[in-house]
Structures are given as structure tokens and as C-alpha cells.
Amino acid sequence: MAAFVILILIAASFSEVFFTQRNLSNLFRQIVTNGLISLGMLTVILTGGIDLSVGSIVALSAILSSGLQRQVPLPLAILVALVAGGAVGAVNGILVARFKLAPFIVTLATLGAVRGAVYVYSETPQTPTDPAFRSILGGFVGPVPVAAVIMLICFPLVWMFLNRMAAGRAIVAIGGNQEAVRLAGINVGQHIILAYVISGLFSAIAGILLAARLGIAQPSVGAGYELDAIAACVIGGAVLGGGGGGAIGTFGGVFTLGLIDNLLNMFNVQTYYQQIFKGLIILFAVLARRKE
Amino acid sequence: MSEQEYLLMRGISKSYDGTQALRGVTFSARLGEVHAIVGENGAGKSTLIKVLSGAVRHDAGEILIDGKPVSLDSPLHAHQAGIRAVYQEFSLVPHLTVTENILLGQMPQGRVRGWVDWAAAHRRAQAILDELGFTGIDVRTPVSRLSVSHQQMVEIAKAVAERPRILILDEPSAVLSQEELKRLFALMQQLKSASTLILYISHRLNEVFEVADRITVLKDGELVGTVRPQDTDEGQLIKMMVGRTLGEFYPRREAKLGEEILAVRGLSREGVFTDISFSLARGEILGLFGLVGSGRTQVARSIFGAEPADAGEILLEGRPVWVRSPREAVQLGIALLTEDRKRDGLVLSCSIRDNVSLTTLPQVTHWGFLNRRQMDARVQRQIQELAIRPPQMQRLVRQLSGGNQQKVALAKWLLTQAKVLILDEPTRGVDVATKVDIYRIMSGLADRGVGILLISSELPEILGMSDRVLVMREGRLVGEFTRAQASEESLLACAAGLLQENRTPTRDEG
Numbered sequence: 001m002a003a004f005v006i007l008i009l010i011a012a013s014f015s016e017v018f019f020t021q022r023n024l025s026n027l028f029r030q031i032v033t034n035g036l037i038s039l040g041m042l043t044v045i046l047t048g049g050i051d052l053s054v055g056s057i058v059a060l061s062a063i064l065s066s067g068l069q070r071q072v073p074l075p076l077a078i079l080v081a082l083v084a085g086g087a088v089g090a091v092n093g094i095l096v097a098r099f100k101l102a103p104f105i106v107t108l109a110t111l112g113a114v115r116g117a118v119y120v121y122s123e124t125p126q127t128p129t130d131p132a133f134r135s136i137l138g139g140f141v142g143p144v145p146v147a148a149v150i151m152l153i154c155f156p157l158v159w160m161f162l163n164r165m166a167a168g169r170a171i172v173a174i175g176g177n178q179e180a181v182r183l184a185g186i187n188v189g190q191h192i193i194l195a196y197v198i199s200g201l202f203s204a205i206a207g208i209l210l211a212a213r214l215g216i217a218q219p220s221v222g223a224g225y226e227l228d229a230i231a232a233c234v235i236g237g238a239v240l241g242g243g244g245g246g247a248i249g250t251f252g253g254v255f256t257l258g259l260i261d262n263l264l265n266m267f268n269v270q271t272y273y274q275q276i277f278k279g280l281i282i283l284f285a286v287l288a289r290r291k292e
Numbered sequence: 293m294s295e296q297e298y299l300l301m302r303g304i305s306k307s308y309d310g311t312q313a314l315r316g317v318t319f320s321a322r323l324g325e326v327h328a329i330v331g332e333n334g335a336g337k338s339t340l341i342k343v344l345s346g347a348v349r350h351d352a353g354e355i356l357i358d359g360k361p362v363s364l365d366s367p368l369h370a371h372q373a374g375i376r377a378v379y380q381e382f383s384l385v386p387h388l389t390v391t392e393n394i395l396l397g398q399m400p401q402g403r404v405r406g407w408v409d410w411a412a413a414h415r416r417a418q419a420i421l422d423e424l425g426f427t428g429i430d431v432r433t434p435v436s437r438l439s440v441s442h443q444q445m446v447e448i449a450k451a452v453a454e455r456p457r458i459l460i461l462d463e464p465s466a467v468l469s470q471e472e473l474k475r476l477f478a479l480m481q482q483l484k485s486a487s488t489l490i491l492y493i494s495h496r497l498n499e500v501f502e503v504a505d506r507i508t509v510l511k512d513g514e515l516v517g518t519v520r521p522q523d524t525d526e527g528q529l530i531k532m533m534v535g536r537t538l539g540e541f542y543p544r545r546e547a548k549l550g551e552e553i554l555a556v557r558g559l560s561r562e563g564v565f566t567d568i569s570f571s572l573a574r575g576e577i578l579g580l581f582g583l584v585g586s587g588r589t590q591v592a593r594s595i596f597g598a599e600p601a602d603a604g605e606i607l608l609e610g611r612p613v614w615v616r617s618p619r620e621a622v623q624l625g626i627a628l629l630t631e632d633r634k635r636d637g638l639v640l641s642c643s644i645r646d647n648v649s650l651t652t653l654p655q656v657t658h659w660g661f662l663n664r665r666q667m668d669a670r671v672q673r674q675i676q677e678l679a680i681r682p683p684q685m686q687r688l689v690r691q692l693s694g695g696n697q698q699k700v701a702l703a704k705w706l707l708t709q710a711k712v713l714i715l716d717e718p719t720r721g722v723d724v725a726t727k728v729d730i731y732r733i734m735s736g737l738a739d740r741g742v743g744i745l746l747i748s749s750e751l752p753e754i755l756g757m758s759d760r761v762l763v764m765r766e767g768r769l770v771g772e773f774t775r776a777q778a779s780e781e782s783l784l785a786c787a788a789g790l791l792q793e794n795r796t797p798t799r800d801e802g
Contacts, residue, residue, distance in 0.1 A: 242641075
């Protein structure tokens with residue numbers, strides 16, 4: 001977190017653009033997608049799993065919520081997109097919990113299958129037809145993007161879920177020692193499925209908001225998003241394999257990654273150098289935390 | 293045998309984040325002796341041997357071997373100085389074979405460099421095991437498929453194979469059967485006469501008296517003294533370890549048996565145990581004794597629904613119940629304290645609060661939300677009643693001592709108000725003071741009408757606590773003893789199959 005503060009100071013001192021309203025609201029728009037996906041990813045990582053299918057779910061929900069607007073009313077299109085995301089999560093969860101398959105393999109399979117399904121539905125980009133879609137979900141409340149408001153509400157909700165609800169505590173415990181939780185009389189399978197459904201839902205929300213912001217849904221959107229989400233969780237203190245991590249840390253991870261992107265853009269650093277820099281930051285964050 | 297001290301650790305101190313684990317301990321031992329180190333959990337035994345084996349660095353003090361100062365900064369340095377340690381936690385690679393584990397880093401090479409000569413490797417590993425008298429282990433099997441006691445033997449073989457001058461054995465007996473323990477003791481005698489120094493750490497004082505030439509007692513990170521077994525007795529040693537007399541070790545109580553609470557009839561699980569029938573009354577402590585591998589733990593897990601049985605029935609308060617999962621068992625009022633708290637009893641990465649409340653989350657949940665005040669009050673009460681140290685519920689269980697971890701595991705079951713409590717090795721690897729605490733809690737529960745099934749391989753514990761004792765061998769119940777009939781000899785003979793079947797009919801079999 002110290003590195004995080006230093007980053008802000010550097011940004012502020014070197015650039016006059018950073019603290020402009022326009023840039024800050026841009027920054028928030030950029031981190032919305034990763035923020036929402038990371039919340040779901042965190043929940044799954046806490047159970048000791050991983051969800052690689054999030055990027056494909058983003059595409060699925062983006063293209064469904066946009067494409068269906070021609071046939072059905074907007075709320076229904078959005079609902080279908082959310083249910084589709086939750087359903088993919090449920091499939092992931094059932095395969096992991098009931099069939100005892102490795103989460104990495106299961107979600108690698110759904111990553112491919114769902115991406116394929118998206119192209120089957122539409123090879124070409126879908127444009128949302130209902131103007132309310134863009135103006136409400138892609139709009140602003142004062143200077144703050146609506147999507148950012150939604151994300152900022154979701155973080156405390158997930159924190160509440162993980163820290164103050166029975167199901168959340170069970171999920172955290174499962175990642176620490178699954179067998180001990182089972183022997184404590186808790187239905188482990190149910191909670192694992194719940195975690196993947198939550199991940200699917202958050203990815204779906206991210207996809208819908210992304211389509212609303214961009215005003216177009218490409219079938220290729222979301223590829224590689226799982227890696228940003230995993231990175232955010234890990235920077236925020238999550239332990240792959242379970243046994244550590246939380247919503248506050250993950251928010252820090254998401255914000256740090258977004259900030260780095262934002263700063264490097266401002267200083268006109270080339271994309272490829274940005275990637276190198278981001279990779280180093282991830283290693284640095286993890287190393288710094290191991291010292292503690 | 294040289295009478296001169298071979299190993300001298302002088303003024304060793306070590307602290308971990310503020311807690312002083314060792315305070316200026318000076319300790320010496322000679323070649324050709326078995327030197328036992330005893331003390332409660334947290335007394336500093338583990339730290340002392342970790343310093344000696346290079347696993348941790350001491351803050352102050354010096355170590356001399358054969359009169360020469362040595363620096364043991366890493367396990368490698370310790371190896372080079374002829375020191376090998378067998379820890380409680382195994383350092384075996386699970387999916388590699390026994391051979392590879394024993395010869396790790398020194399596999400014989402074939403004619404082509406870089407290729408392993410497997411035939412020679414297996415022969416050599418087999419020879420090492422044979423020489424030590426460890427039979428019944430196939431060197432070609434992966435270690436993960438061996439029983440825990442066989443893994444322990446492989447671990448010991450691996451250490452001994454390097455012919456160390458100083459061999460450290462940390463609680464080696466915890467997972468060994470009586471028969472295997474005898475073999476280990478014989479091996480220790482052999483190594484002793486080959487002028488090896490053996491440091492033997494154990495909680496079991498009777499073992500210490502059996503094998504040790506000298507006994508060093510640690511308490512709170514300080515050296516209390518070194519004694520010879522013939523100059524002392526168990527009571528005196530316990531007094532040195534805890535700094536006070538413990539009063540009654542096993543609380544005396546008048547068992548007031550109520551009506552039958554649990555009955556098991558013809559319980560079987562293919563290839564694991566067969567035709568297990570017994571009954572348990574309210575307020576009764578029923579001991580279940582057997583050697584490692586006799587199927588005791590599996591019977592307990594079946595009653596608890598963790599590994600449901602294939603045949604037979606379970607009656608709870610006279611009603612047949614069908615326990616298909618631990619969840620159903622908990623709802624029915626059955627609790628199981630598992631034998632290995634780290635493997636399946638605790639979530640080490642979570643707090644005391646999370647662990648203690650884990651079994652009773654539904655009871656403090658309203659609309660999915662936890663009632664924290666209610667939950668914390670319940671956890672706090674358990675912390676006080678069981679004297680869990682430190683008494684802070686947000687403390688991670690990983691940071692607690694073994695005894696306190698065990699209390700946390702027990703506390704979570706006490707909260708469920710179970711009618712039937714199954715305790716599988718409840719005092720394994722805990723210090724004497726915690727042991728006494730646990731025995732006191734058990735008596736209190738029995739007095740309140742809880743039926744307790746006590747599984748243990750410690751005979752004094754079975755004899756001291758049980759109202760009645762069942763004995764298992766090779767998956768079958770082979771004996772039943774009243775408190776008056778049971779003795780160490782009779783139980784052991786029965787468990788080892790040296791006695792004729794001695795099964796008096798249980799009450800429900802009329």
C-alpha cells in the first residue's frame with residue numbers, strides 16, 4: 001500500500017492532467033470491468049479455486065444484452081445476460097464440486113466453449129438498439145460514471161458477504177481446509193457452486209456495463225481479462241489455492257493496476273512497455289508482501 | 293563409549309516476533325547415549341532441535357561439536373556436521389517411490405551418465421530397510437500410498453541411511469504401533485552401540501523412561517535440569533515440566549450411566565471393518581483401543597457420516613438413523629474430534645473465532661447474516677472455559693501451540709451441545725497440562741449425560757478415563773473389558789491377537 005501512495009504522489013507531481021475531473025472519471029471507468037470481475041475471482045480464489053472463464057462470460061453477457069434488445073425489452077435482455085453468466089458459473093461450480101474436477105481445467109474448458117458459443121450466436125459485433133441502455137448504464141451521475149457507482153457499491157457488498165454472512169465465512173474456511181469444513185457439518189459443494197455462480201454473475205455485470213459504455217459488443221471482447229483479475233486479487237493479498245485475501249485488498253489491487261495503466265498512458269509509454277511494467281509491479285507487490 | 297560431551301549448546305537464545313522461545317539454554321550430550329528432551333508444548337523443545345538441525349538460526353549462544361565451534365546456518369551445514377533430524381511433520385515427497393525418498397539426491401547412476409540404475413537403487417533401499425528391521429514396505433510404491441506409520445519408518449530410514457553422528461527423533465512414536473515402536477527402540481539400541489548420539493523428543497513419559505539414558509527438561513524456554521531416569525519418577529518429572537504438581541491426572545468420577553444413547557449394530561464397510569456392534573450410554577466414557585490400522589478411526593468416521601458404512605444400522609436414542617454426511621451427523625447431535633487436527637480438524641489460516649464457530653454457524657445466522665455479538669459471546673465463553681491461550685479470538689489458529697489448537701478443535705464441538713461425542717486421539721501431541729484439561733472437560737461432559745467414545749492408542753489414557761473398553765483388531769471388535777478387567781497387558785494382548793477372543797456380550801445383544 002505504501003507503493004500505492006507513492007504512485008499517486010508521482011502522478012500528481014509530474015502531471016497536471018491527473019487530477020482533472022476528466023482523467024479521474026476516466027480512470028474509474030477503466031477499472032470498473034476489472035473491479036467487478038475481480039470480486040467474483042476473489043470469491044472463487046478464496047475457496048481454493050480459480051475461474052479462467054470470466055473473460056468469455058464478459059463477451060457472452062455483452063453480446064446477449066446488446067443483441068437481444070432487438071427482440072425483447074431492455075430489462076429482459078439484461079436479465080437473460082445475467083442468468084446466462086450465472087448459469088456458466090453454476091456449470092463450473094457443479095463440475096468442480098460434484099465431479100471433483102480441477103478448477104483450472106474446468107474453467108479452461110468453459111473459457112473455450114463459451115467463447116465458441118458467443119461466435120455461434122453472432123460472428124459480427126452487436127450494437128445495442130435501445131437508447132436507454134447507453135444513456136443510463138453508460139451514463140454519469142454528476143461527474144461519476146454509473147458503472148463506477150455500481151462497482152463501488154459491489155465492493156462493500158462482497159465485503160459484507162465474506163465477513164458478515166455465514167455462507168461467506170464458510171467459503172473463506174473452505175479455502176483454508178476443505179475437509180475440516182466438511183467434517184464441521186457444512187455442505188462444501190453448495191458453497192463452492194455458490195462461489196462460481198457469484199463469479200459468473202459479476203462477470204456478466206461487467207460485460208453488460210462494458211457494452212453500455214462502448215455502445216458495441218464485439219464477440220472477441222474480454223479475452224485475457226481473467227489474468228488482470230487474478231493479478232488484482234494477488235496484488236491485493238489473495239493466496240492462490242485459498243487461505244488468504246479479502247475485498248479491501250482486492251480493491252487496492254484493482255486500483256493499483258488501473259492507476260499504472262492510467263499513468264503510463266499519460267506519459268505516453270508504449271503498450272508493450274506498459275505490459276513489462278505491469279508484470280514487474282505484480283512480482284514486486286507479491287515479493288514486498290512476503291517480507292511482511 | 294566416550295564420557296566426554298560430544299555436543300555442547302551454550303547459552304542458546306531464540307525469539308520469534310517478540311516471544312522468547314529459548315532463553316540462554318545450555319545443554320550437552322555425549323556419543324552413545326539416548327538423550328531425551330521433554331517439556332510441555334511451548335517449552336522450547338522444537339526450537340532447540342530446529343536450531344541444532346539448521347532449520348532456524350539462534351539469536352545468541354554457540355554450538356560446539358567435539359569441542360569445536362560450528363555454525364549451523366542451514367540444514368545442509370547440519371548434514372555436513374553429521375546431524376540428521378526426523379520431524380513430526382514428514383519431509384517425504386508423496387508421489388515418489390520409497391526408494392527415491394530414501395536415496396533422494398544420491399540415486400545410483402547407470403552406465404550412461406544421468407540415467408538412474410533403478411535395479412541397484414531398489415536393491416540399496418531394500419537393503420537399508422532390511423538392515424533396520426523395517427519389514428513389509430515395498431520400495432517400489434509411492435510414499436503417498438503407505439500408511440502413516442510406514443511413512444514414519446521410511447522417514448527414519450532416510451535419516452539413518454546417512455549414518456549421522458547425531459540423530460534427532462521428534463515424537464517418532466505418535467503414529468507407530470506398539471510392535472513398530474519396539475522395533476524402533478531396538479534400532480536405537482543398535483545405533484547407540486555404534487556410538488551415535490540420539491536426541492529423543494516425546495510427550496510419552498513411559499517411553500522416555502524406557503529408552504533414555506538421560507532426560508533434559510525444558511520449561512518456558514529455559515533449562516530446568518538434566519536427570520537420569522533411575523534417579524527420578526514420572527511424578528517428579530511432570531513436576532519439573534509444569535513447575536507444580538498436577539493433582540489428579542485422571543479425574544476420579546462416579547460414572548452415572550443413563551439409558552442407551554447410541555447403538556451400533558452390524559456396521560460394516562467393505563475391506564475396512566466388519567460387523568461392529570456396541571452400545572453407548574448417557575454419561576459413559578467408552579474406550580476404543582486398537583493398534584494403528586485396526587480400523588478404529590474408520591468406524592468413528594462411519595458413525596459420523598464422513599465415510600458411510602455399507603451395511604449395518606445406527607440407533608440414536610433408540611431410533612434408527614441414517615447418517616449419510618457429517619452435516620446430518622451434526623444435526624443429529626453427533627460430534628467427531630478428528631485424530632489429526634491439522635489435516636482435517638482446523639482451518640489453520642482462519643482465526644480462533646472462525647474455527648470455533650464453524651460448526652454452529654446456522655445457529656447464529658439470521659437471514660444469512662451472522663449475529664456477531666451472539667457469536668462472539670459464545671466463542672469468548674469457550675475460550676475462557678477451556679483456557680485457550682492467547683485468549684484473543686481474532687488470533688490465527690496457525691499461531692497457536694499444539695495444545696491450544698487442540699482446545700480450539702474441541703471447543704467447536706462443545707458448542708454444538710452434541711449428545712454423542714467421538715474423540716479420536718484427543719491428546720495426541722499436546723502437553724501434559726492440556727492433557728489434564730482435556731480429561732477434566734471429558735469428565736464434566738460425561739457427568740452432564742454426554743456419551744463419549746474415546747479412541748486412543750495411549751493405554752494409560754484408555755485405562756484412566758474409560759468406564760468400559762472395546763478392543764479392535766483387523767477391522768473387528770475382538771474384546772470388551774470392564775474397568776476392573778482392563779489392564780495394560782490384557783488390552784495389548786487382545787489388540788495384538790495374542791489372547792483368545794474375550795468378548796462378553798454387550799447389553800443390547802441379550
